[in-house]
Amino acid sequence: MSARDILPFRSSYGGHNVVSSYPVNTTAAFLEGEPVLVEAAGTLIEAATLPSPVTNPPNLIGIAAAGAANTALARSGSSATPFPTTMLAPVYMLSHDAEFVTRNVFNNSDALVAPTLANVGDRCALRRVTGPPDIWGVDFGAAATTLWFQITDVLDSLKRSIRLSGAAGVFAVFRRVEKLQE
Numbered sequence: 678m679s680a681r682d683i684l685p686f687r688s689s690y691g692g693h694n695v696v697s698s699y700p701v702n703t704t705a706a707f708l709e710g711e712p713v714l715v716e717a718a719g720t721l722i723e724a725a726t727l728p729s730p731v732t733n734p735p736n737l738i739g740i741a742a743a744g745a746a747n748t749a750l751a752r753s754g755s756s757a758t759p760f761p762t763t764m765l766a767p768v769y770m771l772s773h774d775a776e777f778v779t780r781n782v783f784n785n786s787d788a789l790v791a792p793t794l795a796n797v798g799d800r801c802a803l804r805r806v807t808g809p810p811d812i813w814g815v816d817f818g819a820a821a822t823t824l825w826f827q828i829t830d831v832l833d834s835l836k837r838s839i840r841l842s843g844a845a846g847v848f849a850v851f852r853r854v855e856k857l858q859e
Contacts, residue, residue, distance in 0.1 A: 681710035682813035683740050685769045686778035686850050688830070694775045696742055698765035711813055712803055713741045713768055721766050725805055740777060742767035771853045776829060781814025782849045792831040792846040794839055800824035801851060815851050827854045
């Protein structure tokens with residue numbers, strides 16, 4: 678597990694993230710910044726139970742805004758008091774107007790690649806690479822008919838768009854889009 682793999686992003690052009698809260702499964706072990714889903718019982722768990730790359734199962738709802746109770750690095754990746762399972766955990770929802778940012782970019786493998794300006798507009802899937810530590814990111818090399826996300830910008834190490842800075846890409850900004858028709 679690795680905290681803050683995927684985080685909400687707001688640019689100077691706007692964007693916002695809706696936060697909702699869900700009860701946490703008593704066995705859940707996820708950190709802030711990891712994709713989460715609602716299981717059949719109606720409680721929140723990490724999406725690590727899904728095959729990687731994650732395309733878009735109907736119960737994948739968002740990115741954890743705080744960690745679950747049963748992890749040592751529960752809140753914001755620190756050793757602070759765990760997030761109690763008797764409370765609701767906040768989640769950044771995967772809405773169509775919400776953007777997220779990650780430095781973990783893959784191209785149909787578990788190896789990290791540097792995003793480039795050519796990746797803007799590419800469809801992508803979420804990918805979990807098992808560790809230690811496990812890391813989450815976006816994969817723009819997955820099968821085209823399974824992609825529910827799109828890269829909207831590439832940022833440099835100072836989180837400036839490389840369209841303006843001309844620097845090397847470090848972060849990928851992405852959002853949820855409709856699935857491509859098969």
